[in-house]
Amino acid sequence: MIQVRGLTKTISTGTHRVEILRGIDLDIPKGQVAAILGPSGSGKTTLLGLLAGLDSPTSGSILLDGEEIAGLPEDRMAELRGRKIGFVFQSYHLIPTLTAEENVLLPYELTGGGPDGASRARELLASVGLAERGEHYPVQLSGGEQQRVALARAFITRPPILFADEPTGNLDSENGSRILDLLFDMNRRGGSTLVLVTHDQELALRADRRITLRDGRVVADEP
Numbered sequence: 001m002i003q004v005r006g007l008t009k010t011i012s013t014g015t016h017r018v019e020i021l022r023g024i025d026l027d028i029p030k031g032q033v034a035a036i037l038g039p040s041g042s043g044k045t046t047l048l049g050l051l052a053g054l055d056s057p058t059s060g061s062i063l064l065d066g067e068e069i070a071g072l073p074e075d076r077m078a079e080l081r082g083r084k085i086g087f088v089f090q091s092y093h094l095i096p097t098l099t100a101e102e103n104v105l106l107p108y109e110l111t112g113g114g115p116d117g118a119s120r121a122r123e124l125l126a127s128v129g130l131a132e133r134g135e136h137y138p139v140q141l142s143g144g145e146q147q148r149v150a151l152a153r154a155f156i157t158r159p160p161i162l163f164a165d166e167p168t169g170n171l172d173s174e175n176g177s178r179i180l181d182l183l184f185d186m187n188r189r190g191g192s193t194l195v196l197v198t199h200d201q202e203l204a205l206r207a208d209r210r211i212t213l214r215d216g217r218v219v220a221d222e223p
């Protein structure tokens with residue numbers, strides 16, 4: 001369960017103050033698939049980063065399963081992220097000096113892992129259609145392929161909550177559908193909560209709920 005109350009984010013850059021989020025209240029129950037929609041610049045990426053504890057809010061509260069994460073010290077936040085959260089970035093954030101397989105394996109090793117890591121990484125790469133690409137480095141992969149590696153990496157710890165920023169943004173329809181099947185399968189089988197920023201109509205329609213942001217506020221919230 002994710003409970004957000006009065007969440008704001010303001011950034012001051014010298015002379016300017018940008019109010020990115022202007023008071024968000026949101027409850028996302030465990031196991032829900034929530035799509036976050038809204039025009040570019042409406043605050044979607046910022047909201048996702050705050051919910052995942054990658055950034056800290058200016059004010060407000062974020063409870064993950066009853067635990068306040070706003071203002072949590074970074075070491076405790078890192079521990080909680082490792083236990084609970086998977087994140088797929090809009091810009092992938094793969095590590096350039098690691099192969100696809102090593103990138104997928106990394107979060108598993110960082111959280112204690114186990115001897116089955118390499119085989120799990122290979123299975124996940126196969127499930128995103130990259131069985132033959134495990135030894136390749138990010139620069140050797142297209143944008144869509146990097147996006148699929150980033151998804152495989154997010155799945156490896158079987159996180160109870162997965163945040164993904166435009167997970168199908170750079171995929172053709174065949175790979176996009178494959179990724180959606182994988183996401184929804186994860187939700188169904190593992191009961192994981194998915195919070196997805198998307199412009200993808202197919203994804204938005206398959207979600208349990210559509211939350212629309214505009215100018216840092218929730219302007220629609222529809223089942």
Ligand SMILES: Nc1ncnc2c1ncn2[C@@H]1O[C@H](COP(=O)(O)OP(=O)(O)O)[C@@H](O)[C@H]1O
Pocket residue numbers: 011013018020038039040041042043044045046047
């Ligand atoms: N670090 C930052 N410094 C200044 N402005 C920012 C920063 N991050 C985001 N913004 C601004 O906040 C607004 C919302 O950004 P973002 O959350 O990335 O929107 P979205 O993902 O919906 O496109 C945009 O106007 C963006 O330019």
Ligand SMILES: [Mg+2]
Pocket residue numbers: 044045046090165
């Ligand atoms: Mg964005």
